[in-house]
Amino acid sequence: MTDSTLQDVRQILQQGDRQAALSLVDQILSAAPSAEGWTLAAEIVEAEADKIKCLDQALALDPNYEPARKMYSALGKLPPPRRAQPAPAAASRPDESQADEPRVISRVGEQTVYEEGIYEMLWDCKYCGTTKLLGKTHKFCPVCGAQQDASWRYFPSDEEKIAVKDHVYVGADKVCPACNSLVAGNAEFCGRCGAPQTAAAEVKRQASREAAGGQKFEREDLVARQMAETYGPPKTKVKPSRPKWVPFVIGAVVLGVIAFALFAIFAKREQTGYVTAFNWERTINIERFSAVAGSGLCSVMPADAYSVSRSYEQVGSRQVPDGEDCSMRQVDLGDGTFRQERVCVPRYRSEPVYDYVCSYMVNRWGYSRSANASGAREQTPAWPDPRLNTSTAGGCTSTFPSLGCERESGRDERYMITLKTGEDDTYQCDIPFEVWNDLPVEASFKFKVSIVGNRPDCGSLERQN
Numbered sequence: 001m002t003d004s005t006l007q008d009v010r011q012i013l014q015q016g017d018r019q020a021a022l023s024l025v026d027q028i029l030s031a032a033p034s035a036e037g038w039t040l041a042a043e044i045v046e047a048e049a050d051k052i053k054c055l056d057q058a059l060a061l062d063p064n065y066e067p068a069r070k071m072y073s074a075l076g077k078l079p080p081p082r083r084a085q086p087a088p089a090a091a092s093r094p095d096e097s098q099a100d101e102p103r104v105i106s107r108v109g110e111q112t113v114y115e116e117g118i119y120e121m122l123w124d125c126k127y128c129g130t131t132k133l134l135g136k137t138h139k140f141c142p143v144c145g146a147q148q149d150a151s152w153r154y155f156p157s158d159e160e161k162i163a164v165k166d167h168v169y170v171g172a173d174k175v176c177p178a179c180n181s182l183v184a185g186n187a188e189f190c191g192r193c194g195a196p197q198t199a200a201a202e203v204k205r206q207a208s209r210e211a212a213g214g215q216k217f218e219r220e221d222l223v224a225r226q227m228a229e230t231y232g233p234p235k236t237k238v239k240p241s242r243p244k245w246v247p248f249v250i251g252a253v254v255l256g257v258i259a260f261a262l263f264a265i266f267a268k269r270e271q272t273g274y275v276t277a278f279n280w281e282r283t284i285n286i287e288r289f290s291a292v293a294g295s296g297l298c299s300v301m302p303a304d305a306y307s308v309s310r311s312y313e314q315v316g317s318r319q320v321p322d323g324e325d326c327s328m329r330q331v332d333l334g335d336g337t338f339r340q341e342r343v344c345v346p347r348y349r350s351e352p353v354y355d356y357v358c359s360y361m362v363n364r365w366g367y368s369r370s371a372n373a374s375g376a377r378e379q380t381p382a383w384p385d386p387r388l389n390t391s392t393a394g395g396c397t398s399t400f401p402s403l404g405c406e407r408e409s410g411r412d413e414r415y416m417i418t419l420k421t422g423e424d425d426t427y428q429c430d431i432p433f434e435v436w437n438d439l440p441v442e443a444s445f446k447f448k449v450s451i452v453g454n455r456p457d458c459g460s461l462e463r464q465n
């Protein structure tokens with residue numbers, strides 16, 4: 001229905017009745033707004049600013065609507081950016097061998113651990129020297145019949161990995177306390193000697209290992225590991241360390257600097273001085289109604305703004321998910337198999353955020369100047385004449401001021417005494433009017449002065465006579 005009605009608008013427009021076309025498209029848009037409808041409206045209205053408004057509406061509904069974008073460019077303006085196509089699914093998975101969604105083992109914070117698969121550990125027969133036997137399948141050496149020693153298990157390289165189909169995990173293998181046989185994790189009695197397995201210890205698992213995304217796992221070096229287990233880890237050169245007293249000296253110096261800074265800020269000495277002068281100062285602050293430039297998001301522009309210019313620009317950025325960073329981990333399950341895990345944290349990229357930004361003028365009251373009066377105590381303190389401008393061409397009522405009008409915006413008054421010390425130093429302090437007004441000349445005060453900066457602490461004034 002909407003289509004046929006927009007078609008009606010086009011017909012009316014071809015007949016030359018612009019007004020009728022405009023009122024019909026207005027009806028349609030208020031009932032069912034569409035990018036196509038707003039673009040048609042942009043064709044009908046005449047003023048360029050109105051055309052842009054219609055096109056903005058169209059592109060707000062569909063940023064990729066081509067006719068509106070073309071018309072925008074034809075007006076010599078840059079259309080707002082297209083909406084980004086949804087990003088293709090994360091293409092950074094280091095291992096693409098698995099088509100179906102892998103099982104999630106854990107989610108902690110932002111980190112997700114996926115199960116990639118269960119594989120056979122390898123082991124070497126220490127009696128006949130056969131290598132790369134399968135941890136799950138070969139509980140006994142197929143060459144000499146010796147039983148598998150779980151401590152001779154090791155991780156294979158990526159090329160040697162053999163998956164365990166339909167793996168049922170019953171816990172790590174145990175070692176029979178009576179005959180040292182390898183026993184399944186859920187067995188209650190030893191298969192060889194029949195001893196109960198309640199007190200049996202689990203075999204020792206090999207330490208997990210990790211590889212960064214895209215890197216391969218090499219075969220674990222069983223001999224090197226056994227050497228390390230027997231003789232300790234290979235020795236690395238020890239860096240000559242700093243003498244132990246260095247941190248203490250640095251700490252002492254830092255503490256000293258802090259203590260000195262505190263001393264400098266707060267240390268004061270006592271002074272005594274006589275009043276040698278009384279002064280007063282009175283100020284009236286004056287505001288003026290003037291045109292002020294402003295800018296900001298058009299959506300929050302003040303209602304009385306004028307001389308507005310709009311632009312579509314970057315106003316910030318936001319973090320959007322952009323795939324994952326993953327590493328691989330292999331975990332010995334203790335039953336002759338290991339689990340390969342993918343450990344992933346989400347990656348983010350910064351994406352610009354665009355919006356309409358307006359520069360404009362508004363008329364506002366703002367500080368403009370102050371009127372001042374000052375004198376010694378002999379002159380009675382009085383307020384200055386602010387000489388406000390209250391007669392502009394547009395009038396200066398408080399509700400409807402016009403540019404150039406002035407008004408008061410607060411008064412300040414200060415009453416000061418000048419103190420002179422025996423060392424001929426002079427200091428000035430503000431004191432309350434009542435005290436200032438009644439104070440005799442030559443009154444004497446004790447007060448504190450900061451050692452750094454030599455500023456009087458006027459709160460510490462203490463009358464001496």
Ligand SMILES: [Zn+2]
Nearest residue numbers: 125128141144
């Ligand atoms: Zn063997």
Ligand SMILES: [Zn+2]
Nearest residue numbers: 176179190193
């Ligand atoms: Zn046994």
